Amino acid sequence: MKRIAFIATLAAGLLTVGLTGRLSAQEKEHHHKAPHGGLVVTVGKDYHFELVVKEKELNLYVLDAKEKALSVKDVSGDIVVLMGKEKKTMKLSPSGDFLKASGDFTKAEKFTAVATVKLRGKNETGRFVYTKAVHHDEMQEKHHDEKDEHHDMK
Numbered sequence: 001m002k003r004i005a006f007i008a009t010l011a012a013g014l015l016t017v018g019l020t021g022r023l024s025a026q027e028k029e030h031h032h033k034a035p036h037g038g039l040v041v042t043v044g045k046d047y048h049f050e051l052v053v054k055e056k057e058l059n060l061y062v063l064d065a066k067e068k069a070l071s072v073k074d075v076s077g078d079i080v081v082l083m084g085k086e087k088k089t090m091k092l093s094p095s096g097d098f099l100k101a102s103g104d105f106t107k108a109e110k111f112t113a114v115a116t117v118k119l120r121g122k123n124e125t126g127r128f129v130y131t132k133a134v135h136h137d138e139m140q141e142k143h144h145d146e147k148d149e150h151h152d153m154k
Contacts, residue, residue: 035067036098041126049115049126052098055106060092060099060115069097077117083108092117108132 038052
């Protein structure tokens with residue numbers, strides 16, 4: 001019975017994402033580096049969301065059309081994370097210039113996350129597909145590039 005409820009919830013979430021025209025990071029790729037090293041998706045016509053995965057938290061940046069971080073002082077939302085057969089719904093709360101959800105992601109190799117945030121009175125939804133190996137390789141490349149830039153400055 002729990003499995004049927006889970007599948008129904010998952011199907012409803014995916015249908016909602018599909019009907020509102022939101023695309024995953026894989027479906028609508030960005031061909032430049034994310035401002036904070038995370039995954040960026042386009043949300044509506046005015047926003048982007050950037051998801052940064054850490055061992056004990058998820059950080060969601062709300063970005064404008066030019067991918068500049070917007071204030072999240074009075075913003076909140078939810079993020080649903082699907083890891084294998086496990087589903088977690090977490091509250092996104094302001095923490096500096098991003099929204100934060102706490103959880104244990106140290107063993108997460110791959111998961112799908114759907115973030116919903118209310119902006120200007122309208123719920124905006126972004127879907128992310130996180131793969132640890134891919135993200136780790138991108139972070140190594142970013143770290144290598146930063147070392148080269150620092151070396152060039154000397």
